[in-house]
Amino acid sequence: MPTQGPMTEAAYYILLALTKPGHGYGMMQRIKELSGGRIAMGPGTLYGVLTRMNKDGWIELTENDGRRKNYAITDKGRQTLQSEYDRLKMLVNDGRILEEGEI
Amino acid sequence: MKRKFTFHPKDYAIGQIEKYYSDMAAKGWHLEHRNIFTSSFLQGEPKDMKYRVEVASPKAFDSTRLPEEQVAVYEDCGWEYVWGHGFIHIFRAPADSDTEEFYLDPAQQATTLKKLRKDIFFRARWIPFYFFFFNFLLDTISGTNVIANIYRAWISLTGMMVWSTLFIGIIFAESLYGAIQINRLYKDLKKGKPLDHRPKQQSKLPAIIKNCLLVLSFALLIHSTTMENEYPMPVESDGMYVTLSEYGISGERSTAQESEVGSYASPFCQWWECHEVLAQPNTWLYQTVYVMKSENQTANMARCLMDTSTFAQKSENFSEMTVEGFDKVYYNSHLELVVIKGRYVGRFNSIFTDESRDNLLTVLNQKWN
Structure with a gap:
């Protein structure tokens, strides 16, 4: 895997949401569900991130039925998401001393 | 269907644009097109609508609409794309709908203003140059000595000089004002202060003074041409x-x-x-x-x-x-x-x-x- 910096929260949740193909509104709903209502974003932000990830090859437009655009995660996107997940898990693991300290 | 044209708030006053169109909708005038200087409205039922501006970053001389993919995402989220041209793109939704704002993070919205801000600064910067060019032109038309020619033009072609100087002066003042406004908005957004979608009504006095001056000097111009x-x-x-x-x-x-x-x-x-x-x-x-x-x-x-x-x-x-x-x-x-x-x-x-x-x-x- 190429090394990369941390992913933005928006990008992380959009990739998570796109493990199931979706379009704008459905994606936002799924992001809200996945984050327990913690993450909300506007269409401007959503479109900005989608465009960048599409360019980077993390996601692709699957079908183009009229005005509705469906996006899905690509293999490259899945790998990137996985490595970000691994990185975050490592961070959490390393932070365990905080909980041990409480005991 | 009845149609109406009005002068609208300028590109730099994003919040004013949004307020202006929702105020018009509340009076039953619904935005149809936004052109360079005027907007056209179609008459219908008065409705409580919220209007939002998306600022694009078009390439030079490109005045197309937003990409289809972008419009699809916004419309999917409940925003109707009304009209867009160059930098300014207008969306609307019923005021009571729970449509999400385009950017929940003002700093992110600030980045969308970058190119418009640059463009407005660029326009303001060139105006003194036009003024010098105008005087230079006067000089080459009529001969040798710049100061003598300008003096003579002011004394003998007063109408034309007052009119053109005022005209250039007003354009300059307006661009400068626009540049200051857009810069302030950009800095506020960047600091995390959200855009005011219903800003205070601006005073009409400067516009009235401006129009009076233009009419007066234009009358002077017409008067001097009739004396010719x-x-x-x-x-x-x-x-x-x-x-x-x-x-x-x-x-x-x-x-x-x-x-x-x-x-x-x-x-x-x-x-x-x-x-x-x-x-x-x-x-x-x-x-x-x-x-x-x-x-x-x-x-x-x-x-x-x-x-x-x-x-x-x-x-x-x-x-x-x-x-x-x-x-x-x-x-x-x-x-x-x-x-x-x-x-x-x-x-x-x-x-x-x-x-x-x-x-x-x-x-x-x-x-x-």
Whole structure:
């Protein structure tokens, strides 16, 4: 895997949401569900991130039925998401001393 | 269906644009198009709508709509794309719908303004250049000395000068104001202060003053053009200018080069610009005659006429003569004569002999009273 910096929260949740193909509104709903209502974003932000990830090859437009655009995660996107997940898990693991300290 | 056109808030006032369109919708006028200076509305039921502006970053000379993919995402989220052109793209949704704002993070919205901000700054920066270019143009049209030409233009073409200076000045002031406004908005957003979608109504006074000034100066411009009159030179002078035959040089007028009179007026003076060309004997007289409203201005005008003269080109190249009946007489080697008497100032170009010059002065002395 190429090394990369941390992913933005928006990008992380959009990739998570796109493990199931979706379009704008459905994606936002799924992001809200996945984050327990913690993450909300506007269409401007959503479109900005989608465009960048599409360019980077993390996601692709699957079908183009009229005005509705469906996006899905690509293999490259899945790998990137996985490595970000691994990185975050490592961070959490390393932070365990905080909980041990409480005991 | 009834349609209405109005002047709308400018591109730099994002919040004002949004408020303006929702206020119109509440009155039953729903946005149809936003053009460069005006918006068109269609009449319908009054509705409570929220309007939002998405600022695009188009490439130069690209004034297309937003990409289809972008519109699809926004419409998917409940926003209707109304109209877009260049930088400004307008969406709307019912005021009570739970549509999400485009950017929940103001700093992110700030980045969308970058290119518009640059563009507005760019426009403001070039205006002083237009102004200098305008004066430069004036200079190349009418001759040699910049300051003398500008002075003469202000005194004799006052309407045109006031109008054009005011026009350029207002455009400059507006662009500068726009640049300051968009810069302030950009900085506020970047600091995390969200965009105000319903800003306070701006005072109408500056716009009223601006329009009054424009109308007044335009009236002045129209007035000076109605005072303008250009025609073939009559056999006998019908103004404060002289004809060759009046001071003893008579002959056949040239048909190859018409003899013409231009008669003009400004708030400061009335003036004539004429040329007369004879075929037989082959001779000519070019003249510029001013009747100033105030005697104080005659010395300046005489100096200005000398500084812009075709042959001498500078007042230093004229020598002063004393002639009875005149305040001042300046002469340049049988070619150019500049004369002041009371409120009258004139410049005469011809090929003079001492005799013809003296005859001309005698005629002028009688005419200018």
